[in-house]
Amino acid sequence: NAGVTQTPKFQVLKTGQSMTLQCAQDMNHNSMYWYRQDPGMGLRLIYYSASEGTTDKGEVPNGYNVSRLNKREFSLRLESAAPSQTSVYFCAGAADNEKLFFGSGTQLSVL
Amino acid sequence: ILNVEQSPQSLHVQEGDSTNFTCSFPSSNFYALHWYRWETAKSPEALFVMTLNGDEKKKGRISATLNTKEGYSYLYIKGSQPEDSATYLCAFTNDYKLSFGAGTTVTVRA
Numbered sequence: 001n002a003g004v005t006q007t008p009k010f011q012v013l014k015t016g017q018s019m020t021l022q023c024a025q026d027m028n029h030n031s032m033y034w035y036r037q038d039p040g041m042g043l044r045l046i047y048y049s050a051s052e053g054t055t056d057k058g059e060v061p062n063g064y065n066v067s068r069l070n071k072r073e074f075s076l077r078l079e080s081a082a083p084s085q086t087s088v089y090f091c092a093g094a095a096d097n098e099k100l101f102f103g104s105g106t107q108l109s110v111l
Numbered sequence: 112i113l114n115v116e117q118s119p120q121s122l123h124v125q126e127g128d129s130t131n132f133t134c135s136f137p138s139s140n141f142y143a144l145h146w147y148r149w150e151t152a153k154s155p156e157a158l159f160v161m162t163l164n165g166d167e168k169k170k171g172r173i174s175a176t177l178n179t180k181e182g183y184s185y186l187y188i189k190g191s192q193p194e195d196s197a198t199y200l201c202a203f204t205n206d207y208k209l210s211f212g213a214g215t216t217v218t219v220r221a
Binding site: 031033035040041042043044045048050056058059090094096097098099100101102103104105 | 142143145147154155156157160200202204206207208209210211212213214
């Protein structure tokens with residue numbers, strides 16, 4: 001049972017490049033989330049998906065897009081990366097309004 | 112944006128001592144309050160999900176209380192051990208959107 005799997009674990013981009021962070025869960029979670037973690041700021045919600053086929057903005061959605069491809073997968077796309085998007089990104093899943101299960105994180109650097 | 116505040120930002124505890132810290136959140140439209148433990152180089156792991164005013168939860172030496180009417184929750188660590196060193200996050204939700212506080216970092220000195 002893999003839980004919540006994020007890829008890649010590390011990525012370096014140049015300003016203006018695009019990339020997609022992948023997240024998949026095998027826990028049959030309805031809800032999935034993308035957070036970013038910056039020093040001194042805790043976890044900030046980028047986007048979430050309460051169920052398959054729905055997505056909603058979180059606290060810091062600008063510069064990102066998401067796709068809930070199916071119940072298992074929730075991807076985060078940076079269309080034109082900026083240095084301000086250098087961060088650690090966490091994907092998480094949950095059954096309805098229950099505890100979150102987190103992936104192992106993606107460390108992204110934008111030069 | 113849901114305003115979730117944690118205090119203090121950090122604290123140091125002597126091994127064997129007990130400690131507690133606070134999470135405050137909006138008292139309107141409450142649905143649930145979560146506590147997570149986050150060790151360095153790992154991912155956050157859930158400790159408690161609390162939904163009822165007056166709720167108390169316990170897991171080993173760690174416990175939490177909840178006051179939804181005044182909008183605060185306390186996390187207690189009894190008899191702190193070095194393995195309790197971590198950042199403790201609380202998160203508030205009034206629907207599916209879960210907003211986190213910045214965390215309290217606990218360092219237990221042997």
